[in-house]
Amino acid sequence: MRKLSEIEKDLDACLQCGYCRDTCPVYKQIGWESATPRGKVFYLKQIKNKTPVDTLLGRKPKIDEKFVERIFQCTSCAACEHNCHVEIDFAKLWEEVKEWLIDQGHGPMEAHKKIKERVLAKRNPYDEPKEKRPAWLPKDVKLSDDPEVVFFTGCTEAYRMQPLAVATAKLMDKAGIKFTTMGEEEWCCGSPLLRTGQKIPVMQEIAPHNVQEMERHGWKTMVTACAGCYNTMKNDYPKMVGKPSFKIYHISEYLEKLIKENKLKFTKEFKKKVAYHDPCHLGRHAKVYDAPRNVLKAIPGLELVVMKHEEEDSQCCGAGGGFKSAFNDMAENIAADRVKEAVDAGAELIVTSCPFCQVNLNAGAKKAGVDIKTMDVVQVALQAL
Numbered sequence: 001m002r003k004l005s006e007i008e009k010d011l012d013a014c015l016q017c018g019y020c021r022d023t024c025p026v027y028k029q030i031g032w033e034s035a036t037p038r039g040k041v042f043y044l045k046q047i048k049n050k051t052p053v054d055t056l057l058g059r060k061p062k063i064d065e066k067f068v069e070r071i072f073q074c075t076s077c078a079a080c081e082h083n084c085h086v087e088i089d090f091a092k093l094w095e096e097v098k099e100w101l102i103d104q105g106h107g108p109m110e111a112h113k114k115i116k117e118r119v120l121a122k123r124n125p126y127d128e129p130k131e132k133r134p135a136w137l138p139k140d141v142k143l144s145d146d147p148e149v150v151f152f153t154g155c156t157e158a159y160r161m162q163p164l165a166v167a168t169a170k171l172m173d174k175a176g177i178k179f180t181t182m183g184e185e186e187w188c189c190g191s192p193l194l195r196t197g198q199k200i201p202v203m204q205e206i207a208p209h210n211v212q213e214m215e216r217h218g219w220k221t222m223v224t225a226c227a228g229c230y231n232t233m234k235n236d237y238p239k240m241v242g243k244p245s246f247k248i249y250h251i252s253e254y255l256e257k258l259i260k261e262n263k264l265k266f267t268k269e270f271k272k273k274v275a276y277h278d279p280c281h282l283g284r285h286a287k288v289y290d291a292p293r294n295v296l297k298a299i300p301g302l303e304l305v306v307m308k309h310e311e312e313d314s315q316c317c318g319a320g321g322g323f324k325s326a327f328n329d330m331a332e333n334i335a336a337d338r339v340k341e342a343v344d345a346g347a348e349l350i351v352t353s354c355p356f357c358q359v360n361l362n363a364g365a366k367k368a369g370v371d372i373k374t375m376d377v378v379q380v381a382l383q384a385l
Contacts, residue, residue: 004048004100010093011048013086014041020080020090025316025334026073026323034070037080037090043067044097068106071097075334076195076321077280082312091285094321098197109326112196120201123187124155134183136162141169144178149254150219150246151181152210152233154226154355155188161355167378168225168251174385175263179223185213191228191281194236196322203240211237214246225251225378227282227354228320234286250282252292252353252377259298266384269301275347276304277338277361277374278314279354292353292377299384307345315341317352319360335364343370350374 020037021027033039046061054061074094081090101107108116115125123130136158137143149172157165172179187209190202210233214222224230230250237244249257258264276296282288289311296302309315318324318334339361342350352358352374361374 004044007093007096007100008048010088010090011041011045013088014038014045015086016042017085019083019085023079023083025075025077025079025318025337026330028337029330029333030073034066035073040070040097063101063104063106068101069109071101072107072109072112072196073323073327073330074321075280075316075318075323075331077316078284079280079316082284095194095197095199099199100197102197108196108198109322111325112192112198112322115192115196115322115325116198116201119188119190119193119206124159125188125192126155126159128159130184133158133186134181136165137169137181138166141173143180145180147178147180147219149177149179149221149223150214151179152189152222152224152226152229153181153186154224154229156355156359157225158186161358164225164355164358164376164378167376167382168223171251171255171264171378171382171385172223175258177258177263180219182210182213186210189226189229189232190236191232192322192325194232195320202236207237207240211241211244214244219246221247221249223249223251223254225353225355225376227279227286228356230288231281231285250286250288250291250353252282252295253288255295255377255381256291259295264381264385266299266381268384270299270380270384271301273303273305273346273348274351274380275307275342275345275349276310277307277317277342277350277352277357278311279352279357280314280316280320282353283314284312292351295377295381296351299380302380302384305345305347307341307347309341317354317357317360318364319356324356324360331360332363332367335360336368336370337364339365339368339370339372339374343372347372351377351380353377 190206318331324331
């Protein structure tokens with residue numbers, strides 16, 4: 001069972017300076033200090049340092065329903081970590097605090113419990129049958145028996161955002177890349193569970209299965225078009241199952257590689273002013289900023305405009321960390337703010353490289369009453385071929 005003392009080093013390091021406050025997308029929506037990273041750290045310290053004197057004086061710091069809700073009201077965007085002057089690894093800290101709360105019998109949110117149940121039962125968070133996982137593959141694209149690349153589709157692209165999976169497959173096919181998928185043997189990467197404090201099944205079942213499936217076939221390269229899958233397998237899997245024997249690319253990195261090797265050439269103009277939105281899990285978490293921009297810059301006619309907040313300073317779309325599934329209205333409000341920033345920059349289109357960002361930014365545009373769409377890098381790239 002996880003103990004609060006195991007994370008006290010980070011709690012003690014916090015200076016309560018507040019640099020994390022204004023950058024937190026959830027605080028901007030709620031407006032209470034209890035929703036800020038430093039506010040949550042302060043309360044955790046009160047719980048940890050509680051003494052008999054506190055009881056005598058009537059001070060009762062305790063784990064209550066509101067505090068639990070505040071901890072789970074986190075998009076895992078890591079903006080607080082980026083702005084922390086003592087370099088607290090907040091992304092990891094909040095996952096550990098969630099894990100600790102669950103160990104204490106508090107949380108997760110009801111929506112997160114259901115996600116875990118579905119992932120364990122059907123290996124995806126959408127309660128879809130395993131046999132439908134490869135159904136998105138277009139008939140004119142053939143998988144290879146001797147692949148250079150394995151396309152890890154991810155649950156969202158396999159079951160909800162199939163056009164992104166199709167675009168990714170067609171791009172690799174047109175570039176002459178021999179590839180395959182794991183089919184029904186591809187399991188949810190585990191990101192929805194890790195970000196909501198439900199780590200054990202990922203460590204014991206999910207990560208070992210996905211890694212062993214790659215290694216069993218001797219496959220050497222994996223490509224994924226989901227920022228959450230990429231971050232999880234690149235940064236979390238090695239801590240749980242050791243460094244994989246295969247190389248992992250996000251599709252934007254792989255497309256950039258194909259462009260440099262002259263295997264992918266864009267011939268059609270895409271005449272739009274585009275704002276690129278950095279997904280938190282691809283940007284601040286995995287430090288991939290240049291690759292998607294370089295792909296867009298290679299497309300004739302496309303003009304990249306710069307938003308007020310970009311790269312490591314990028315504003316979260318509001319969909320990550322299980323936040324949208326539990327607090328959808330607030331998630332869409334966060335997305336609406338981000339969409340307005342793109343419009344203010346003169347963008348005609350928002351482009352991102354994460355299916356969750358695309359879904360939520362489009363929902364945010366609708367909520368803001370703004371006529372601007374969000375597309376994925378792979379969709380724009382395919383149109384330019």
